[in-house]
Amino acid sequence: MTSNAGARERALNLSLLGNALALLALAALAAALARWQADAWQWVAPGRGRWWMAAALVAAYAGFVAAVARSRRRSARREALPAIHADRRGDWLVAFASQTGFAEQLARRSWQALRDAGLNADLAVLGTLDATQLAHYRRALFVVSTTGEGDAPDSAAAFVRKAMGAATPLPQLGFGVLALGDREYVEYCAFGHRLDHWLRHAGAQPLFDLVEVDNGDAGALRHWQHHLGLLAGRTDLPDWSAPAYAPWRLRERRIANPGSAGAAAFHLALVPADGSALQWRAGDIAEIGPRNPADEVAQWLAANGFDGAARVRRDEAETALADLLQRSRLPAAADARGQSAQALADALAPLPHREYSIASVPADGALRLLVRQMRRDDGRLGLGSGWLTEHAGDGAAIDLRIRTNPSFHAPDDARPLILIGNGTGLAGLRALLRERIDAGHRRNWLLFGERNAACDLHYRDQLEAWLADGRLERADYAFSRDGAQRVYVQDRVRERIDQVREWVDAGAAVYVCGSLEGMAPAVDAVLREALGDEALEAMAAQGRYRRDVY
Incomplete structure (x- = not known):
């Protein structure tokens, strides 16, 4: 689709026309001013030097105008969206609706990330699409802003009229929505929510819950990137903006599920390195800055002939090259060959962050995590889980930033709360339970699924104590490996649906x-x-149906 390029070309032509009209206006002004000449006109030859000077000025101006025109044409060609051919559509679509250009910028970054991961993806202005075209894709990501009183951007008006005004089934489509907005306005991210609602009603399946971005919030954009990396199968996608980490210290680490048939999970406790007060809410997220294993860094240094103790400067601070490499993506040997230690340091890209649900509240005295070890295709531990569960030593410094996550904060009142989860998702649910219990709210119901009751009921002692004294009103578990038939937490929900x-x-x-x-x-x-769909969506709109899934 080339409508975007056509619009830019029309804008360029209008700009040139504007220049021509400006010159004509100046000529008309000169003619009008000539009427004020009282005496007879007298021609005085300016001389050859002045003729050359005037000619040079005219040529310089003409050259400047031509250069601007060429630059704009190149920019228009460079920014033009790649054409989508009916017989060569990609499996993925990234569509955007932008009023100021920010949504387009984020959409282009998302599209490029998918392409860099080897996925066949198309990029389009939302207004150039209709529901029939969406039906050709398996996956679609929408990056949309909201204008006015909750309206769609101008570029999406045609899509709203043609597609969202009709009921078109899209059961084959998995989708994600990045909604841009400003919390100062009542209709915050309204068009993003309308689009999400329409897609769900069309039968499309959300790949993850809608991500709201308040005034370009970097934390929310990193959360979008987190989902993007998981979908692309690339957990090494660089952060668009690195978190402003604070130094924390690993105070405790112990295995949570000894003897489990599943991968090992670990209880971790972290505290601020400077002893500052703990401050977050249940539902918030810990962004962790992982590090490469020290032995991998040592091998890289030896193989490429660098001294890890060499002092280099980065971000206005001096550090050892080996320490910087631990926090950075290790470059290919060809990219490092022939460089000085400082040149290498200048070119290093930081490792992308990892996100974990916080399992505790500040009253617990530490920020607690429940982390399962993940394995890469070659058998090595995952970057984040490997750092936290094995490579970081006792008392190790951990780069950490707390990202507030108001969309998963507990209700402030005493309404009943149903908590549903599986695996390490119990971490976030445990924090919500603790916050509720501390507030004196007892109508809490936990439905949780894991593999084996003997090994995988994390926080067993605390949950049983809460259940015994009524602070947890009821708990229903599903352990899929304990019976002749596999039973999962969704089965327990169905059994208890009344x-x-x-x-x-x-x-x-x-x-x-x-x-x-x-x-x-x-x-x-x-x-x-x-x-029912409408009832559940009404609950979501009221903040009564919330998810933190990954």
């Missing part, structure tokens, strides 16, 4: 935390089947 309805009718909120694949969509399907 009680779920009773709690919802009493004003309960439903919070889901855990796996994006499998658990989250299955639980969503059970709830939609039982409560």
Whole structure:
């Protein structure tokens, strides 16, 4: 599709026309001023030097105008969207609706990230599409802003009229929405929510929950990148903006599931290195700056002939090259060959952050995480989980930033709360439970799934104590490897659906935390089947249905 390029070309032609009209206006002004000449006109030859000077000025101006025109044409060609051919559509689509250009910029970055990961992706202005074209894609990402009183950007008006005004089934489409807005306005991210609502009603399946961005918030954009990396199968995508980490210290690490049939999970406790006060809310996210294993860095230094103790400067601070390499993507040997230590340091790209649900509240005395070890295709531990669960030593410095996540904060009132999750998703649910219990709210119901009851019921002692004294009203578990048939948490929800309805009718909120694949969509399907699409979407709009899935 080339409508975007055509618009830029028309803008360029209008600019040239504007220059011509300006010159004509100046000529007309000169003619008008000539009427004020009282005496007879007398021609005085300016001389050859002045003729040459005038000619040079005219030529310089003409050259300047031509250079600007060429630059704008090159820019228009460079920024033009690649054409989408009906017989060569990609599997992925990135569509944007932008009023100021920011949504387009983010869409281009997202599209490029997919392409860099080897995925066949198309990029388009949302207004050039219709529902029939969307039906040709398996996956689509939408980056949209909101204008006026919750309106769509001008460039999306045609899509709103043609596509969103009709009911077109899109059951094959998985989608994600990045909604840009400003919390100062009542209709915050309204068009993004309208688009998300329309897609769900069309039968499209959310790949993850809508991501809201308040005034370009860097933390929210990193969260979008986190999802983007998971979808692309590339956990090494560089951050668009690096988190402003603070130094924390690893105070405790112990295995959470000894003997489990699944991958090892670990309880971690971290505290600020400077002893400052703990401050966050249940539902917030810990952004961790991972590090390469020290032995991998040492091998790289030896193989490429660099001295790890060499002092280099980065971000106005001096550090050892080996320390900087631990925090950076290790470059290919060819890229490092022949460079000085400082030149190498200048070219290093920082490692991308990792996100983890916080399992504690400040009253626990430490920021606690529940981290499962992940393995790469070659068998090595994952970058983030490997750093936290194995490579970081006792008392090690951990780069950490807390990202507030208001979309998963607990209700402020005493309404009933249904908490559903699986695996390490129990971390976020445990924090919500602790905050609720500390506030004196007892109507809490936990539905949780894992592999084996004997090994995988994290926080067992605390959960049993809360259940025994009534601070946790009820708990239902699904351990998929303990019976002859596999039973998952969504099955428990279905079995208890009458009680779920009773709690919802009493004003309960439903919070889901855990796996994006499998658990989250299955639980969503059970709830939609039982409560209805409109009821569940109304709950989401009221803040009574919230998810933190990954």
